[in-house]
Amino acid sequence: MNRVEPLSAFSPRQREILALTERNGFVTIESLAEEFGVSAQTIRRDIIALADAGRLQRFHGGAGVTGQAETLRLDHGQKEQLSVEDKLRVAQAAAACVPDGASLFLDVGTTVEMAAKALNARPGFRVFTNSMRAALAFDPSRHDVNVIGRRVAGRDGSLVGEETMLALQGLRLDYALIGCSAVDAEGRVMDFDLSKIAVKKVAMQAAGKSLLLATPSKFGRSALSTIAMLSDFEQVIDGSRDLAAQAG
Amino acid sequence: MNRVEPLSAFSPRQREILALTERNGFVTIESLAEEFGVSAQTIRRDIIALADAGRLQRFHGGAGVTGQAETLRLDHGQKEQLSVEDKLRVAQAAAACVPDGASLFLDVGTTVEMAAKALNARPGFRVFTNSMRAALAFDPSRHDVNVIGRRVAGRDGSLVGEETMLALQGLRLDYALIGCSAVDAEGRVMDFDLSKIAVKKVAMQAAGKSLLLATPSKFGRSALSTIAMLSDFEQVIDGSRDLAAQAG
DNA sequence: TCGTTGATGTAAACTTTTTTACATTCAAAC
DNA sequence: GTTTGAATGTAAAAAAGTTTACATCAACGA
Numbered sequence: 001m002n003r004v005e006p007l008s009a010f011s012p013r014q015r016e017i018l019a020l021t022e023r024n025g026f027v028t029i030e031s032l033a034e035e036f037g038v039s040a041q042t043i044r045r046d047i048i049a050l051a052d053a054g055r056l057q058r059f060h061g062g063a064g065v066t067g068q069a070e071t072l073r074l075d076h077g078q079k080e081q082l083s084v085e086d087k088l089r090v091a092q093a094a095a096a097c098v099p100d101g102a103s104l105f106l107d108v109g110t111t112v113e114m115a116a117k118a119l120n121a122r123p124g125f126r127v128f129t130n131s132m133r134a135a136l137a138f139d140p141s142r143h144d145v146n147v148i149g150r151r152v153a154g155r156d157g158s159l160v161g162e163e164t165m166l167a168l169q170g171l172r173l174d175y176a177l178i179g180c181s182a183v184d185a186e187g188r189v190m191d192f193d194l195s196k197i198a199v200k201k202v203a204m205q206a207a208g209k210s211l212l213l214a215t216p217s218k219f220g221r222s223a224l225s226t227i228a229m230l231s232d233f234e235q236v237i238d239g240s241r242d243l244a245a246q247a248g
Numbered sequence: 249m250n251r252v253e254p255l256s257a258f259s260p261r262q263r264e265i266l267a268l269t270e271r272n273g274f275v276t277i278e279s280l281a282e283e284f285g286v287s288a289q290t291i292r293r294d295i296i297a298l299a300d301a302g303r304l305q306r307f308h309g310g311a312g313v314t315g316q317a318e319t320l321r322l323d324h325g326q327k328e329q330l331s332v333e334d335k336l337r338v339a340q341a342a343a344a345c346v347p348d349g350a351s352l353f354l355d356v357g358t359t360v361e362m363a364a365k366a367l368n369a370r371p372g373f374r375v376f377t378n379s380m381r382a383a384l385a386f387d388p389s390r391h392d393v394n395v396i397g398r399r400v401a402g403r404d405g406s407l408v409g410e411e412t413m414l415a416l417q418g419l420r421l422d423y424a425l426i427g428c429s430a431v432d433a434e435g436r437v438m439d440f441d442l443s444k445i446a447v448k449k450v451a452m453q454a455a456g457k458s459l460l461l462a463t464p465s466k467f468g469r470s471a472l473s474t475i476a477m478l479s480d481f482e483q484v485i486d487g488s489r490d491l492a493a494q495a496g
Numbered sequence: 497t498c499g500t501t502g503a504t505g506t507a508a509a510c511t512t513t514t515t516t517a518c519a520t521t522c523a524a525a526c
Numbered sequence: 527g528t529t530t531g532a533a534t535g536t537a538a539a540a541a542a543g544t545t546t547a548c549a550t551c552a553a554c555g556a
Contacts, residue, residue, distance in 0.1 A: 011533095012337075019336050019362060025273025026312045029513085039535055044514075060309035060513065060542065064274045088267050089260075114267060132380045135400050145400035147407065150415070152383050152393035159395065167398070259503095277543080287505055292544075308512065308543060 010053075013038075014046045021056050021063055028062040086215040089239035091115040094177055094213050097235055100124060102174040105203040106134045108158040108196060109179035111213045113137055128171060130164050130199055132157035153195065160195040168202045176207035178233075180214055182221035187230040189214075190223035200227045209234035216240075258301075261286075262294045269304050269311055276310040334463040337487035339363040342425055342461050345483055348372060350422040353451040354382040356406040356444060357427035359461045361385055376419060378412050378447055380405035401443065408443040416450045424455035426481075428462055430469035435478040437462075438471035448475045457482035464488075 010018070013036055020035075021027050029047070033040040051058045056065060091114030098104060100122060106112050106129035116137035119125055126144045129135050133156065138145045148167045149159025178200050181191045189212060191197050204210045204227075212233040219238070230236055258266070261284055269275050277295070281288040299306045304313060339362030346352060348370060354360050354377035364385035367373055374392045377383050381404065386393045396415045397407025426448050429439045437460060439445045452458045452475075460481040467486070478484055 015336050022365070026307070028307065040513090041536080042534060045534085059274070059276065059307070061307055088263050117270070132384060132395070132405070136380060136403075136405055138400070140400045140402055146398045147380070147395065147400060148398065150394045150396065152386070152388045152395060154388055155384075157380070157384055288543085289506080289545095290504060293504085 010050065010055075011046070014050055017043070017046055017063075018050055018055055021065060026059070026062055026064040030061070032062075086217065086239055087111040088114055090213050090215055090237050092118050093239055094211055094237045095119050095122075097211055097237065098125075098175055098177075102126070103128070103172075105129065105168070105171075105173050105176040105207055106131060107176070107178045107200060107203065107213075108134070108156060109213075111215065112177050112179050115177055115213065126173075128168075128173065130159040130168075132159070149199075158196065160199055164199050165202050168199065168206050171206045173203075173207040174209065176203045176210045178204065178210055178212055178227070180212065180218060180223075180227060182223040183212075183214055183219045183230065184222045185220060188222075188226045189228050189230060189233075190226050192224045194225055197225055197227050204228060204232065212236045214238055258298065258303075259294070262298055265291070265294055265311075266298055266303055269313060274307070274310055274312040278309070280310075334465065334487055335359040336362055338461050338463055338485050340366050341487055342459055342485045343367050343370075345459055345485065346373075346423055346425075350374070351376070351420075353377065353416070353419075353421050353424040353455055354379060355424070355426045355448060355451065355461075356382070356404060357461075359463065360425050360427050363425055363461065374421075376416070376421065378407040378416075380407070397447075406444065408447055412447050413450050416447065416454050419454045421451075421455040422457065424451045424458045426452065426458055426460055426475070428460065428466060428471075428475060430471040431460075431462055431467045431478065432470045433468060436470075436474045437476050437478060437481075438474050440472045442473060445473055445475050452476060452480065460484045462486055 016036075017027070017032060020032070029040050029043050032043045036043065047056070047058055047063045050056050051063065056063045087110060091111055094115045095118035098119065101124045103126035104119075106116055106127060108129075108131040112131065113134050116127075116129075116134040119127075120138045120143070124143060125138075126146075127135070127138055128146045128148050130147065130149045132147060132152070135145050135147045136157075147159065148171075149161060149164030151159060151161045151163065153160045178189075180189045180200075181193075183189050191200070210228075210233045212230070212235070214236065216238050264284075265275070265280060268280070277288050277291050280291045284291070295304070295306055295311045298304050299311065304311045335358060338359055342363045343366035346367065349372050351374035352367075354364055354375060356377075356379040360379065361382050364375075364377075364382040367375075368386045368391070372391060373386075374394075375383070375386055376394045376396050378395065378397045380395060380400075383393050383395045384405075395407065396419075397409060397412030399407060399409040399411070401408045426437075428437045428448075429441075431437050439448070458476075458481045460478070460483070462484065464486050
């Protein structure tokens with residue numbers, strides 16, 4: 001599956017279209033035609049060639065990055081896993097718990113990333129995170145943003161390992177926003193990734209208050225190993241109205 | 249310009265559409281309708297509301313992230329600045345200069361990011377970079393990817409400062425892929441950003457061989473301060489045929 | 497209970513995009 | 527000096543997406 005045609009199989013203009021698509025996520029045929037000074041039909045042919053080779057995905061009026069918009073067509077199994085609405089609600093409630101100007105640790109994960117975007121709209125945070133995606137959610141001209149760690153662990157942009165731990169241990173922060181894979185019946189907050197668990201534990205020690213971001217689907221399940229107990233968190237944010245109100 | 253309507257102004261489904269769009273870059277109306285179990289018309293209305301509020305951009309058949317696909321409509325001033333084709337040619341030639349399995353430093357910049365994507369298609373590099381975007385271009389399951397630094401400096405995902413310098417000084421690498429803003433008539437390789445210049449200098453010391461990635465438009469211009477002389481580079485890659493051949 | 501409001505679905509008219517087929521150009525090959 | 531083929535442009539037909547207008551339904555307050 002990883003064997004793709006070399007870029008040299010395409011014309012310079014086609015390679016350029018591919019690069020533009022990758023940089024922008026989506027490009028319109030009209031704008032490409034204008035940009036290259038050729039007809040829309042020619043661009044269309046280029047895009048057809050690139051799509052046939054699997055390098056990008058065609059849409060009405062343009063083309064997008066492969067495997068992204070397509071991913072949206074979730075089968076029903078993934079649906080529960082995604083639950084974007086729940087995550088969004090949790091992320092916004094969590095952001096509401098954090099006062100302006102606080103120093104924060106942000107964990108790895110999509111829910112925390114959403115919280116990062118919400119926080120970015122407000123002024124002046126000091127942010128430390130081992131998630132490159134969370135870091136990129138902030139405008140560094142308006143916030144003090146720091147990435148903690150060296151070794152990139154996954155496509156999620158997470159950093160784990162010794163450097164991450166050491167750097168975190170030297171910090172003293174107001175809040176840690178922590179995600180998890182599961183919360184079992186006994187109140188154990190758990191995750192599947194041991195190296196990430198280690199980071200979460202150290203972050204919680206470094207922070208005065210820890211907030212748990214967990215969608216309702218996480219509760220009543222189990223995972224590989226324990227991060228902490230529910231009672232170790234200042235607040236558990238599952239997106240229910242009560243907690244959102246309590247947060248505000 | 250930064251004042252936008254709060255997310256609470258939108259319905260839960262609209263917020264979810266927004267989140268999905270931001271995560272995917274582009275979403276189709278058809279897939280959203282299927283996903284939410286409502287008619288395409290309803291999704292269309294949601295998207296119109298979100299587009300009116302400036303939260304996303306409408307396209308035929310879907311919606312995309314604001315300010316991205318739009319950015320593609322370059323005015324003629326930006327055109328030269330972008331010169332994607334040139335950058336792509338330079339990036340591919342640069343990637344061809346690096347042998348499989350080498351240890352690399354990757355600089356900040358779009359040209360270097362393109363080189364990173366080209367390198368990712370090949371097996372087993374040891375990569376060090378102060379650009380989060382370059383780091384994210386690699387699949388960490390197939391490469392050893394490391395980000396050097398802590399403080400995020402700009403929306404380009406660059407890391408600069410003391411931590412970056414210290415970590416780089418301890419490294420010994422095969423190749424450094426360096427970008428620049430200008431190369432003047434005397435062969436001075438220059439840049440506008442002093443903190444990035446400092447990082448580039450240290451990286452070149454840490455690497456056995458330094459490759460300069462510079463599109464033809466960079467030559468004959470000047471910038472704020474000097475990174476090094478052209479002669480300090482093992483190879484200067486401007487995308488011309490000669491050098492590409494020499495590289496292969 | 498009644499009427500209003502807001503959200504949604506449906507369908508026909510309209511617009512845009514895509515497809516298909518064919519003409520043109522230009523350069524390499526014979 | 528044709529011939530050939532690849533790349534491109536043009537135009538009409540087909541397909542897809544959008545708009546507009548109207549019907550439905552449930553929630554809410556008088």
